[in-house]
Amino acid sequence: MYSGSTFYTSSTILPDGQEEVEVVEPETTTTTSYVATTTIYTTTNTGASGQVTVLVVQPTPGMQYFGFEDPADAGSAQQPNASRFNNDAANINVQGVFPDNINFQTQEVTGLYQFPGQSAPTDASNYAVVFEGYFYGPEGTYSVTVSTATDDYGFLWTNSSAYSDWTNNNAEVTESIGGDYTQNHTFTIAPGDFLPMTILWVNVYQTGDLEFVIYPPGGGNITDTSGYFVQPFAGDNFVYHV
Numbered sequence: 683m684y685s686g687s688t689f690y691t692s693s694t695i696l697p698d699g700q701e702e703v704e705v706v707e708p709e710t711t712t713t714t715s716y717v718a719t720t721t722i723y724t725t726t727n728t729g730a731s732g733q734v735t736v737l738v739v740q741p742t743p744g745m746q747y748f749g750f751e752d753p754a755d756a757g758s759a760q761q762p763n764a765s766r767f768n769n770d771a772a773n774i775n776v777q778g779v780f781p782d783n784i785n786f787q788t789q790e791v792t793g794l795y796q797f798p799g800q801s802a803p804t805d806a807s808n809y810a811v812v813f814e815g816y817f818y819g820p821e822g823t824y825s826v827t828v829s830t831a832t833d834d835y836g837f838l839w840t841n842s843s844a845y846s847d848w849t850n851n852n853a854e855v856t857e858s859i860g861g862d863y864t865q866n867h868t869f870t871i872a873p874g875d876f877l878p879m880t881i882l883w884v885n886v887y888q889t890g891d892l893e894f895v896i897y898p899p900g901g902g903n904i905t906d907t908s909g910y911f912v913q914p915f916a917g918d919n920f921v922y923h924v
Contacts, residue, residue, distance in 0.1 A: 793805060817876070818912060
């Protein structure tokens, strides 16, 4: 998460030796092992055999989601047991990727919602969704929360707690529609940081909403999370992967 340029050494040996090429990287580009997609750049430095192609890895925006039918919490006024959704791949009902903003609202009364990438709406009136990804942004101190507009319950885990073994007690944020358990989680992002995050949303009756709020270093609040998350990658420690 920086602007400037980086020098790479080509694996192609040219007649005058191994070629060093400069790749200009925009502010939102980082070279990282969190690999989901790649972008090909060509250098303006030409050797005897012509231009040298350099492979630069970029993370893929968005959060991966995993949906679960949740009849156990139907109509309940008690905070759901978050640990029930750990290591439960056999009961995943839908899965895919929110490529930009993760906040959403189901249909009134019916609770239907068509998740990204699905061919038909899902009955989410008694439902739970796990969101996994890495938070990143310009350096500085952030606060985040699952707001009281969330219907019915929300949880947030970060760092190593985001990967698996989530519980109600180790969540950085827990939230209910009634405003119980409200709190913000504050952290600092340095250049190149990718903070693991898992968000759990649980709807126990009819209409449901998720509102994840970001308070950036410059002040104000953001309810469109587009551009603040990148997806998990194969081989990392998240419990689920699309």
